[in-house]
Amino acid sequence: MDTDLYDEFGNYIGPEIESEEENDEDEEEIDDINSGKIIRNKEEDENEEMEDDSDTQMAVILHEDKRYYPTSVEVFGPDVETIVHEEDTQALTVPLVAPIKKKKFQIKEQQLPETVYDMEFLVDMMNTPHLIRNVALIGHLHHGKTSLVDCLVKQTHHTFSESDEERELRYTDTLFTEQQRGVSIKATPVTLVLPDIKGKSYLLNIFDTPGHVNFSDEVTAALQICDGVIIFVDAAEGVMLNTERLIKHSIQEKMAVTLCINKIDRLILELKLPPQDAYYKIRHIIDEVNGLINLYSDETEPKIMSPILGNVCFASSQYSLCFTLRSFARLYGQMCPDLNIMEFARRLWGDIYFNSKIRKFSKKPPHGSAQRSFVEFILEPLYKLFAQIVGDVDSTLPSILDELNIRVTKQEMKMNIRPLLRLICGRFLNDFSGMVEMCVTHIPSPIDNAQRKVENIYTGVFNNSTIAQDMFTCNPKGRLMVHSSKMYPTDDCTFFQVLARVFSGTLHSGQDVRLLGENYSLTDEEDSRVLTVGRLWIYEARYRVEVNRVPAGNWVLIEGIDQPIVKTSTITDLQMDEDVYIFRPLKFNTQSVIKIAVEPVNPSELPKMLDGLRKVNKSYPLLNTRVEESGEHVVLGTGELYLDCVMHDLRKMYSEIDIKVADPVVSFCETVVETSSLKCFAETPNKKNKITMIAEPLEKGLAEDIENQVVSINWNRKKLGEFFQTKYDWDLLAARSIWAFGPDMTGPNILVDDTLPSEVDKTLLSSIKDSIVQGFQWGTREGPLCEEPIRNVKFKILDAVVASEPLHRGGGQLIPTARRVAYSAFLMATPRLMEPYLFVEVQAPADCVSAVYTVLAKRRGHVTQDAPVPGSPLYTIKAFIPAIDSFGFETDLRTHTQGQAFCLSVFHHWQIVPGDPLDKSIIIRPLEPQPATHLAREFMIKTRRRKGLSEDVSINKFFDDPMLLELAKQDVMFNYPM
Numbered sequence: 015m016d017t018d019l020y021d022e023f024g025n026y027i028g029p030e031i032e033s034e035e036e037n038d039e040d041e042e043e044i045d046d047i048n049s050g051k052i053i054r055n056k057e058e059d060e061n062e063e064m065e066d067d068s069d070t071q072m073a074v075i076l077h078e079d080k081r082y083y084p085t086s087v088e089v090f091g092p093d094v095e096t097i098v099h100e101e102d103t104q105a106l107t108v109p110l111v112a113p114i115k116k117k118k119f120q121i122k123e124q125q126l127p128e129t130v131y132d133m134e135f136l137v138d139m140m141n142t143p144h145l146i147r148n149v150a151l152i153g154h155l156h157h158g159k160t161s162l163v164d165c166l167v168k169q170t171h172h173t174f175s176e177s178d179e180e181r182e183l184r185y186t187d188t189l190f191t192e193q194q195r196g197v198s199i200k201a202t203p204v205t206l207v208l209p210d211i212k213g214k215s216y217l218l219n220i221f222d223t224p225g226h227v228n229f230s231d232e233v234t235a236a237l238q239i240c241d242g243v244i245i246f247v248d249a250a251e252g253v254m255l256n257t258e259r260l261i262k263h264s265i266q267e268k269m270a271v272t273l274c275i276n277k278i279d280r281l282i283l284e285l286k287l288p289p290q291d292a293y294y295k296i297r298h299i300i301d302e303v304n305g306l307i308n309l310y311s312d313e314t315e316p317k318i319m320s321p322i323l324g325n326v327c328f329a330s331s332q333y334s335l336c337f338t339l340r341s342f343a344r345l346y347g348q349m350c351p352d353l354n355i356m357e358f359a360r361r362l363w364g365d366i367y368f369n370s371k372i373r374k375f376s377k378k379p380p381h382g383s384a385q386r387s388f389v390e391f392i393l394e395p396l397y398k399l400f401a402q403i404v405g406d407v408d409s410t411l412p413s414i415l416d417e418l419n420i421r422v423t424k425q426e427m428k429m430n431i432r433p434l435l436r437l438i439c440g441r442f443l444n445d446f447s448g449m450v451e452m453c454v455t456h457i458p459s460p461i462d463n464a465q466r467k468v469e470n471i472y473t474g475v476f477n478n479s480t481i482a483q484d485m486f487t488c489n490p491k492g493r494l495m496v497h498s499s500k501m502y503p504t505d506d507c508t509f510f511q512v513l514a515r516v517f518s519g520t521l522h523s524g525q526d527v528r529l530l531g532e533n534y535s536l537t538d539e540e541d542s543r544v545l546t547v548g549r550l551w552i553y554e555a556r557y558r559v560e561v562n563r564v565p566a567g568n569w570v571l572i573e574g575i576d577q578p579i580v581k582t583s584t585i586t587d588l589q590m591d592e593d594v595y596i597f598r599p600l601k602f603n604t605q606s607v608i609k610i611a612v613e614p615v616n617p618s619e620l621p622k623m624l625d626g627l628r629k630v631n632k633s634y635p636l637l638n639t640r641v642e643e644s645g646e647h648v649v650l651g652t653g654e655l656y657l658d659c660v661m662h663d664l665r666k667m668y669s670e671i672d673i674k675v676a677d678p679v680v681s682f683c684e685t686v687v688e689t690s691s692l693k694c695f696a697e698t699p700n701k702k703n704k705i706t707m708i709a710e711p712l713e714k715g716l717a718e719d720i721e722n723q724v725v726s727i728n729w730n731r732k733k734l735g736e737f738f739q740t741k742y743d744w745d746l747l748a749a750r751s752i753w754a755f756g757p758d759m760t761g762p763n764i765l766v767d768d769t770l771p772s773e774v775d776k777t778l779l780s781s782i783k784d785s786i787v788q789g790f791q792w793g794t795r796e797g798p799l800c801e802e803p804i805r806n807v808k809f810k811i812l813d814a815v816v817a818s819e820p821l822h823r824g825g826g827q828l829i830p831t832a833r834r835v836a837y838s839a840f841l842m843a844t845p846r847l848m849e850p851y852l853f854v855e856v857q858a859p860a861d862c863v864s865a866v867y868t869v870l871a872k873r874r875g876h877v878t879q880d881a882p883v884p885g886s887p888l889y890t891i892k893a894f895i896p897a898i899d900s901f902g903f904e905t906d907l908r909t910h911t912q913g914q915a916f917c918l919s920v921f922h923h924w925q926i927v928p929g930d931p932l933d934k935s936i937i938i939r940p941l942e943p944q945p946a947t948h949l950a951r952e953f954m955i956k957t958r959r960r961k962g963l964s965e966d967v968s969i970n971k972f973f974d975d976p977m978l979l980e981l982a983k984q985d986v987m988f989n990y991p992m
Contacts (some may be wrong), residue, residue, distance in 0.1 A: 153276075221236040250280035252302065268602075278328050333440075389614075496516050509573075529575055600636075637650070681850065682800065683847075686710065694839040702817035707809055766809070793837055798972060851897065851924070938956075
């Protein structure tokens with residue numbers, strides 16, 4: 015009879031087969047198993063043993079005669095190694111089988127939706143670049159960009175239910191946070207096939223961008239791969255803070271500009287303006303936009319916005335209404351087949367009147383009560399249609415709909431007013447072909463705009479360059495040149511997919527490419543990688559269409575190449591027969607001046623937080639993360655809402671840990687207001703070299719010109735000299751002796767060689783130029799007051815004693831010395847602290863204006879302008895407020911105005927903080943408000959404390975002993991004159 019065998023731990027071994035001949039052998043084998051020996055193959059591994067481990071017991075049993083059958087071998091076969099653990103070493107908190115996490119942070123379609131066109135047709139159109147338009151929708155907050163994309167999506171997709179039709183879909187707001195906040199946070203592209211008024215199909219790559227001024231970096235990323243923009247302006251609010259900034263930004267980026275006056279329904283339903291006043295309101299908006307285009311354009315004859323030219327359209331995205339003069343004239347053309355639509359459309363704007371008696375248009379009104387043609391033929395019909403739907407649905411509306419040939423079922427007539435308005439207006443004007451016509455006519459195709467676009471964003475040479483010629487002709491068979499400007503996270507937030515535009519060549523999935531980062535140059539090729547492209551998609555906001563290749567002129571979403579990219583990148587072929595340059599990094603129209611320090615609640619989770627910071631840095635174009643000298647991790651952003659969204663993503667999406675956040679602070683800058691009181695010098699540690707320098711303030715506006723790249727250090731000396739001589743009245747010698755801007759290539763400080771050939775050996779001086787420039791760059795990056803960047807300072811080298819032996823003038827000797835002498839010259843030139851100021855625009859009713867003044871006064875703010883908004887009961891108050899006093903300003907404002915005031919603020923300029931930061935007579939007492947003259951000292955001391963620096967600035971730290979003696983001698987002569 016068989017008996018079961020168990021080891022000493024109770025583990026089942028197998029049945030014992032009784033056999034007298036082999037009994038002794040069996041007992042030996044059992045003893046081997048129980049003592050922890052491993053028997054692999056009886057013939058080969060007889061002598062192999064494995065000593066008993068205190069933690070685990072292992073037994074591997076593979077017998078030819080198969081007399082012992084452990085359960086695992088029975089299940090998995092004879093070649094399985096069985097490991098028996100003595101005790102469980104896995105923590106209780108760790109699941110045996112970890113679940114696959116699917117983070118639900120965005121709305122996605124589960125499958126491809128049904129569209130009015132075939133997806134194959136959309137993909138085929140990508141091969142015809144002259145039928146493609148790359149357009150960005152830009153404008154102020156809540157001016158209707160996302161709602162208009164909803165209308166375009168509803169026009170082209172058949173998968174929406176009645177509830178979707180009745181509510182605001184916000185199709186391109188794919189993040190749940192965007193839906194909950196009711197504001198776009200990310201710029202989202204969508205590719206649609208849309209017909210113009212003749213029914214010809216075009217492929218429109220549309221970028222829906224955020225309107226909140228905090229997220230203007232997303233607009234910059236979108237403009238980088240677009241050819242033109244549609245500026246959205248709310249008909250009731252008019253041109254606002256961000257409208258003006260975006261017009262300026264678009265012109266700087268050399269975009270083709272068109273205008274959409276949106277929400278015209280507000281003129282009818284909210285403001286209840288008569289048609290004549292609505293016309294004046296619309297004309298005022300167009301005049302304002304033209305005024306801004308004239309102001310910011312550097313062309314002699316900038317293109318103006320005019321409905322007659324066809325680059326202005328009118329829309330009500332809430333009620334599916336969009337038309338240009340030409341598309342509206344087509345409605346009349348359907349009634350009167352003999353009507354010349356083009357000529358009729360030209361007469362529908364301006365001071366033109368229709369004389370019904372002679373049936374002709376004239377510039378003079380035929381009688382006193384005559385209406386302009388725009389009012390008579392466009393606004394009045396719209397007013398009547400709205401009035402009938404809102405006021406008299408049951409009695410007269412059916413007959414009017416019959417006249418207009420609009421079919422509405424009895425069931426639809428029972429709908430609520432807003433859905434019924436949307437339905438009837440949509441059927442009245444049929445579709446958004448007027449807007450498509452505007453884009454097709456006034457925004458160039460990728461092939462037509464290629465040269466202008468490439469010259470603006472490509473940093474390479476164009477003469478005799480085959481790569482440049484391929485990009486200029488948008489050649490799909492040319493050398494591959496792709497530029498990426500945005501990244502979107504995958505569902506599990508572990509990787510990113512890269513959105514890019516193909517400028518030449520054709521990108522294939524599975525292709526090996528060379529990726530060049532923002533720091534790549536021909537002299538430093540470190541920032542380049544060879545990678546394999548994964549899958550390729552056309553991005554459609556909530557779903558994606560997979561393709562295997564993308565030709566030039568199109569946008570594409572790329573998988574598998576995100577690892578080395580920080581913000582933007584250039585993607586090219588592996589082998590190139592000429593030098594390849596990168597597309598320039600993004601040029602933003604604002605700065606990150608608000609900063610917060612972050613740290614994990616559990617210190618052991620620091621690596622997770624650092625990984626999260628790296629990912630969130632990829633997700634936000636203007637976000638900046640760095641580690642201070644004190645070791646704290648600092649995140650810099652454009653405003654409170656921006657940083658709130660960053661922290662949400664960091665906590666919930668990218669790191670999934672608890673993170674502590676310090677109170678927000680602002681970046682400061684250090685500057686001087688006078689010329690150095692004495693020539694400052696410093697000797698190298700080996701006493702072989704000596705540099706003499708002074709510091710003085712730059713001319714007004716020069717720092718901004720350098721930052722905005724109006725002037726570049728890479729220009730040749732003649733061109734650079736002419737710029738400074740003509741615009742800032744520098745003498746020619748000084749203008750041609752500029753060594754560097756700093757910090758970096760576009761920093762707002764200048765280093766000038768002001769030495770004379772008769773006094774200094776210029777050959778020796780030029781040999782140490784690089785070391786002095788590096789010391790200058792280092793010094794201007796972290797100033798002596800509180801290690802904040804130096805701004806608006808000109809450093810002049812007056813004298814230099816240089817060792818003749820190269821051994822004695824190395825970088826290790828000169829770089830710290832150059833930094834030290836720059837600091838001493840800075841401290842001798844009456845140093846001051848600078849703080850960022852925000853420009854605030856507040857909209858409030860007239861009775862709340864005084865409360866706005868009160869709130870601003872408490873925060874060192876001052877009003878620059880307050881004026882009524884034309885055609886509305888609101889006032890606009892424009893003001894400046896220090897960024898450090900702006901935290902909680904919006905909440906405070908709403909409290910004082912019972913929620914009636916709405917404000918937006920954006921960085922505007924740097925301003926000197928009142929007071930002397932080095933005045934040691936000022937005593938900072940805790941929890942006591944300081945007078946204005948003490949602010950600079952308070953800010954400096956508190957910043958130094960936060961950074962772990964000593965309490966006060968020690969001048970001795972930067973001055974050599976000879977320099978201190980010189981200083982003491984001057985002090986004696988000043989106080990005790992002979």
